[in-house]
Amino acid sequence: MSTVLARREWEPLAAAHAAEVDRLTAGRLERAARGEKHAIEDFLFEYYSTRPSHLRRWHPGPGVALEDAPEHAGWKFYRTSGRLTELDLGAFMAARGSGAEHMERLMRATAARPARLGCFGLHEWAMAYRAGEDLRHPLPLRLGQGGTDAVVESHPIACSHFDAFRFFTPEAVPLNVLQPTRETQVALEQPGCLHATMDLYKWASKLAPAVPSSLQLEAFVLALEVRRVDMQASPYDVSSYGLEAIAIETPEGKREYAARQRDFAERGAQLRSRIVAAISHLRELSQARSPAPVSP
Secondary structure: OOEEEOHHHHHHHHHHHHHHHHHHHHHHHHHHHHOOOOOOOHHHHHOOOOOHHHHOOOOOOOOEEEEOOHHHHOOOOEEEEOOEEEEOHHHHHHHHHHHHHHHHHHHHHHHOOOOOOOOOOHHHHHHHOOOOOOOOOOOOEOOHHHHHHHHHHOOOEOOOOHHHHOOOOOOOHHHEOOOOOOOOHHHHOOOOOHHHHHHHHHHHHHHOOOOOHHHHHHHHHHHHHHHHHHHHOOOEOOHHHOOOOOOOOOHHHHHHHHHHHHHHHHHHHHHHHHHHHHHHHHHHHHHHOOOOOOOO
16 A cells, blocks of 8 residues: 655655755756756766756655646656556556666676775776877866876776776777676676766666655765766866866875775665665565555
């Protein structure tokens, strides 16, 4: 049986969520209106493909029926009976159940491994290695092309994340001690990887609306923080965004990066555990609940 929330109960929660998302995404929307790009923050909206308008939608998660919620009634994976609207768990699991199983398998495998903290963010450097004019971001290289190439050539490259590795320049690919593929993702992904932590936002977004929006928003906030550090440690000059470089080519920079990486790994581990638990909960509910519609 679902918990029923009257509109006077759920509406303030939805409004508070939307207001916080509006605060966090205001810059993105203002830039988009002017046709401007942001080399750091745009990544979370373009690579992960979740629009601010979708992020601001408040979802209570499974097992909660909302009274007088015509907004939700028009959204995908919701069903309405009388005055009550709730997640259509059967429809969600039919459409995305196999994807959720893959996410769970990947996250459990990642959580079971120790965090490796010695990559120093060199994936971004490998994406710029001997790139010439074909750089991924419209920012100057902090050390120039020659200096960037020298850093790559003087450090071991050990990227375990396929979705970072696939953007390496052709010249950088053979320099990586690992050759990750989509098929080996479950076998290689590890919790110290900044991109694996950012991906928690992707998984939480793919599970919407079947998980509470608070979980998706928390993943977004962490991903935004990780992305900033990711670019601070990159070969690009990010001073135009008011950020200081983490000079990973120096001993001091390496220590700072590893410390940030350790913190993100710990915070990501907690969030990953909650997302895995949410998937397990969905599966249990799906197996236990009858498909009968909610009653007013």
